[in-house]
Amino acid sequence: MDPKSQVLLRQAEYFTRTLLLAGAPADELLSELAQAQAWCWLADDYAALQSRYADRVSFSHQPPAAETEDAVLFLPKSRELTEFLLQTLASLPGMQRLFLVGEKKAGIERAARQLAKLGKTWKLDSARHCQLWLCELDPGTTSALKQWQQTFTVSLPEGSSVQLCSLPGVFSHGRLDAGTALLLEHLEGLPSGDLLDFGCGAGVIGTALKVRYPKSNVSLLDVDAFAIESSKRTLELNGLEAEVLVCSGIADAPRQLAAIVTNPPFHKGVQTHYQATEELIRQAAVHLQPGGELRLVANSFLRYPELIEKHLGKCRVLAERNGFRVYSAKRAG
Numbered sequence: 001m002d003p004k005s006q007v008l009l010r011q012a013e014y015f016t017r018t019l020l021l022a023g024a025p026a027d028e029l030l031s032e033l034a035q036a037q038a039w040c041w042l043a044d045d046y047a048a049l050q051s052r053y054a055d056r057v058s059f060s061h062q063p064p065a066a067e068t069e070d071a072v073l074f075l076p077k078s079r080e081l082t083e084f085l086l087q088t089l090a091s092l093p094g095m096q097r098l099f100l101v102g103e104k105k106a107g108i109e110r111a112a113r114q115l116a117k118l119g120k121t122w123k124l125d126s127a128r129h130c131q132l133w134l135c136e137l138d139p140g141t142t143s144a145l146k147q148w149q150q151t152f153t154v155s156l157p158e159g160s161s162v163q164l165c166s167l168p169g170v171f172s173h174g175r176l177d178a179g180t181a182l183l184l185e186h187l188e189g190l191p192s193g194d195l196l197d198f199g200c201g202a203g204v205i206g207t208a209l210k211v212r213y214p215k216s217n218v219s220l221l222d223v224d225a226f227a228i229e230s231s232k233r234t235l236e237l238n239g240l241e242a243e244v245l246v247c248s249g250i251a252d253a254p255r256q257l258a259a260i261v262t263n264p265p266f267h268k269g270v271q272t273h274y275q276a277t278e279e280l281i282r283q284a285a286v287h288l289q290p291g292g293e294l295r296l297v298a299n300s301f302l303r304y305p306e307l308i309e310k311h312l313g314k315c316r317v318l319a320e321r322n323g324f325r326v327y328s329a330k331r332a333g
């Protein structure tokens with residue numbers, strides 16, 4: 001069981017009322033806390049929990065509608081997402097107590113200071129490199145998703161621009177990432193046909209693809225409900241149509257693609273994690289049509305070229321700047 005869940009169970013006497021577990025890990029905690037329901041925003045955690053606890057689990061960028069008296073927030077990586085989730089949970093009808101649990105190295109003490117703004121707050125436990133905090137909520141907290149969304153303009157190399165909308169917790173919230181910027185300068189000459197933005201975040205690559213290749217079907221895919229919602233809002237802001245897919249990895253992606261274009265993931269939750277990207281590279285050929293292309297931006301130090309050459313074909317460097325490289329490889333025709 002996840003160490004954070006273990007710390008919760010050391011204090012099980014606190015968890016006897018109706019309870020929402022926000023961002024719960026995919027473990028057996030729901031078996032131990034029979035009155036709890038879980039809210040997930042990562043599709044892989046959701047799928048794992050849903051297969052065991054069906055109607056007690058929801059997946060969305062918004063909390064479930066059913067009222068609970070208590071909630072536990074499992075500390076996410078992003079500071080903005082933490083702030084947003086604390087306020088959103090505190091503002092739910094009927095919510096009285098908000099617990100916060102997370103690893104010390106993930107910044108639980110800083111997050112506890114954010115929690116303390118919502119009511120009387122104290123530390124309940126510290127074990128397994130984690131801390132558990134409790135806040136008895138003051139009434140009157142409000143939170144509207146719109147106040148947390150950031151919109152900004154991204155100029156495209158061909159002279160046009162697009163509007164981006166990002167929600168808290170989404171990669172590079174409120175600004176264009178330097179690696180993505182380099183990739184946007186090298187979207188020329190993709191094979192014609194269906195295009196995929198793998199790990200779309202706020203949807204910047206997929207949106208730029210749709211602007212540059214208006215006749216192609218473009219799909220945008222992400223594991224994170226906040227990214228999915230951001231991408232939908234981005235497409236709508238720009239009056240563009242594309243398919244936005246919730247997926248836990250490349251296995252769920254469309255096939256017969258002309259190109260997969262990506263700034264791929266290097267985190268899962270608070271951990272550095274390359275598994276989804278390595279799997280993408282291993283399986284790209286299965287999802288590309290003959291002659292289809294994988295175009296990927298990554299930190300230069302990552303050893304993706306070897307993996308790309310092993311599983312797809314010759315890997316070319318299209319561009320290099322400030323520690324990032326744009327790679328291109330094609331499936332044999």
Ligand SMILES: C[S@@+](CC[C@H](N)C(=O)[O-])C[C@H]1O[C@@H](n2cnc3c(N)ncnc32)[C@H](O)[C@@H]1O
Binds near residue numbers: 227
């Ligand atoms: C480096 S960010 C790039 C975001 C966006 N394309 C950009 O350039 O700003 C990688 C994205 O991959 C998503 N991601 C992480 N794991 C994933 C997985 N297993 N399957 C699909 N997407 C994933 C993350 O949620 C994140 O939005």
